[in-house]
Amino acid sequence: MKYLKIFIVFIISIFIFTSGVYASKADTLAGLRSELADLKEKKKNVDYKTAKTKSEINYAKNNIYSSQDEIKKNEVSIDKAKIEIEKLNIEIAKTKENIKSLMNALQDTMGNNIYLEYLLDAKDYADLVYRYTIIEQVAAENKEKINIWEDQINKNIQLQKDLAVREEILKNEIIKLEKSVMSLGDRYDDYIEDAAAIKTEVTSTQEYINYLVNLGCGENQSIISCISINGDTGFSKPLGKGTITSYFGYRIHPITGVKSSWHNAIDVGGNSEGTSVYAAANGIVSKITKRSSCGGNQVYVHHNIAGKLYTSSYWHLLNINVSIGQSVTRNTVVGTVGGGRNTPWDGCSTGPHLHFIIARGWYGTSCSGDCYLNWNTFKYAKSVDPQEILKLPNKGIWWFSR
Numbered sequence: 001m002k003y004l005k006i007f008i009v010f011i012i013s014i015f016i017f018t019s020g021v022y023a024s025k026a027d028t029l030a031g032l033r034s035e036l037a038d039l040k041e042k043k044k045n046v047d048y049k050t051a052k053t054k055s056e057i058n059y060a061k062n063n064i065y066s067s068q069d070e071i072k073k074n075e076v077s078i079d080k081a082k083i084e085i086e087k088l089n090i091e092i093a094k095t096k097e098n099i100k101s102l103m104n105a106l107q108d109t110m111g112n113n114i115y116l117e118y119l120l121d122a123k124d125y126a127d128l129v130y131r132y133t134i135i136e137q138v139a140a141e142n143k144e145k146i147n148i149w150e151d152q153i154n155k156n157i158q159l160q161k162d163l164a165v166r167e168e169i170l171k172n173e174i175i176k177l178e179k180s181v182m183s184l185g186d187r188y189d190d191y192i193e194d195a196a197a198i199k200t201e202v203t204s205t206q207e208y209i210n211y212l213v214n215l216g217c218g219e220n221q222s223i224i225s226c227i228s229i230n231g232d233t234g235f236s237k238p239l240g241k242g243t244i245t246s247y248f249g250y251r252i253h254p255i256t257g258v259k260s261s262w263h264n265a266i267d268v269g270g271n272s273e274g275t276s277v278y279a280a281a282n283g284i285v286s287k288i289t290k291r292s293s294c295g296g297n298q299v300y301v302h303h304n305i306a307g308k309l310y311t312s313s314y315w316h317l318l319n320i321n322v323s324i325g326q327s328v329t330r331n332t333v334v335g336t337v338g339g340g341r342n343t344p345w346d347g348c349s350t351g352p353h354l355h356f357i358i359a360r361g362w363y364g365t366s367c368s369g370d371c372y373l374n375w376n377t378f379k380y381a382k383s384v385d386p387q388e389i390l391k392l393p394n395k396g397i398w399w400f401s402r
């Protein structure tokens with residue numbers, strides 16, 4: 001009995017696992033509609049994040065501006081303090097000179113200056129003492145003045161030091177803020193890009209729904225039983241000539257340099273931009289997305305290959321030559337090679353090439369609304385190696401026919 005229970009759990013978990021991998025949520029119109037609703041919700045979330053990031057950027061920028069303002073004011077204060085010190089130093093020098101001559105007068109009666117004359121002019125001894133005292137007093141007052149000025153100089157020096165410390169703090173603050181503005185800016189760009197991509201997903205899914213409604217598909221009818229899709233027996237190469245430049249599987253990412261980044265496709269090089277890209281088998285165009293950056297223009301085609309469902313996908317396209325719901329054959333040009341100079345928006349391509357994906361099942365319309373932004377399921381469980389399916393030669397070896 002215990003073993004029977006374990007066996008049942010085992011069977012159920014296999015069922016859940018395989019249905020999660022192979023079955024699709026949106027294999028009916030109703031499912032597609034819920035997928036569309038999910039996409040719209042996702043779009044709303046991304047729009048919200050975009051706005052939030054924008055306001056964070058503005059906040060950081062305002063902080064930078066106010067720090068820069070404070071630095072400017074500090075620098076003015078530092079300059080003022082320097083000028084003040086210069087002035088005081090001049091006063092002190094003058095006064096010191098004065099004291100020196102006073103002292104000379106008091107010490108050396110042979111000296112020759114105004115104080116000495118003042119002393120020598122004394123009418124009598126009492127007057128001389130009196131005058132002597134006066135000169136002593138003046139000297140003391142001058143010394144006092146110097147003390148005050150020196151105090152002021154010290155204060156100004158301290159002020160300069162304090163301002164310099166504050167400036168250092170503000171400069172570090174600005175560096176931090178600028179870094180944060182930069183990473184926020186990257187995030188903002190990502191969100192904008194996501195939003196644009198989701199928007200094309202929404203449009204694409206809506207178009208596919210319209211197409212199915214026009215065909216008269218029932219809300220809960222399975223899509224495969226409603227659309228007439230030309231079956232096929234296998235796949236052809238999507239390009240008339242070419243060579244693999246990057247294999248399917250784990251690799252070092254050509255742009256990010258990340259080791260073991262998953263490449264869910266093969267890259268085919270050796271064709272200039274504008275070269276015709278063909279559908280790899282008979283099928284129906286199920287999705288068209290235009291990603292403003294990584295991936296560029298993409299076409300998804302659904303196939304029925306000897307009773308098994310597949311999706312093929314063509315990325316980095318310069319032009320898209322098909323529309324949603326269009327039946328295609330192996331001779332249909334779905335688009336043209338891009339990824340080079342003529343597709344400057346496509347930030348994750350290092351030159352003209354086709355990123356060609358084959359996946360088991362129908363995706364784009366049937367991957368739980370999540371295969372674009374979070375396509376772990378797509379890339380790990382569902383994509384297969386096109387080199388194997390198409391029997392393509394290894395890197396560097398060319399083919400010249402499809």
Ligand SMILES: [Zn+2]
Binds near residue numbers: 263265354356
């Ligand atoms: Zn690629």
